[in-house]
Amino acid sequence: MHIYDTLSAAVTDLEQRGYEYDFNLLEDCIECKSLDLQLMPEEFEIEEFYRFEGMTDPGDSAVIYAISSQVGNLKGVLIDAYGAYAENISPELLDKLKMHHDS
Incomplete structure (x- = not known):
C-alpha cells in the first residue's frame, strides 16, 4: 500500500x-x-483503497478505490464520500465497498 497526503496525490499516482x-x-x-x-x-x-479525512469539515472525507476488471481488461478509480453511497445502492454493491471501506 502507498501512503498519500491528499486525494489528488492518490489520483495522480494511481x-x-x-x-x-x-x-x-x-x-x-x-x-x-x-x-x-x-x-x-x-x-x-x-x-x-485509501481514506482521506477532511481537515476542517467531516463532509470532505472520502475514499478512493483502485478498481480492476477482467471485462475489457481495464483499471480505474472510484471516489466516494464516506457513507454517502449507503442509501442509494444495492446491498451487493454496498457489501463489496464496505468490505474494503471498513477494514
Whole structure:
C-alpha cells in the first residue's frame, strides 16, 4: 500500500500506475461513462483503497478505490464520500465497498 497526503496525490499516482478510467456509483453497479460500460459487483475487484479525512469539515472525507476488471481488461478509480453511497445502492454493491471501506 502507498501512503498519500491528499486525494489528488492518490489520483495522480494511481493514474500513473495505469488506473486510467473514472468510475461512478449507480444503484446496482459502477459505471465508466467514457466507455459507456457498467460493471456489476462480481465483474470488478478492488485492488487498493485509501481514506482521506477532511481537515476542517467531516463532509470532505472520502475514499478512493483502485478498481480492476477482467471485462475489457481495464483499471480505474472510484471516489466516494464516506457513507454517502449507503442509501442509494444495492446491498451487493454496498457489501463489496464496505468490505474494503471498513477494514
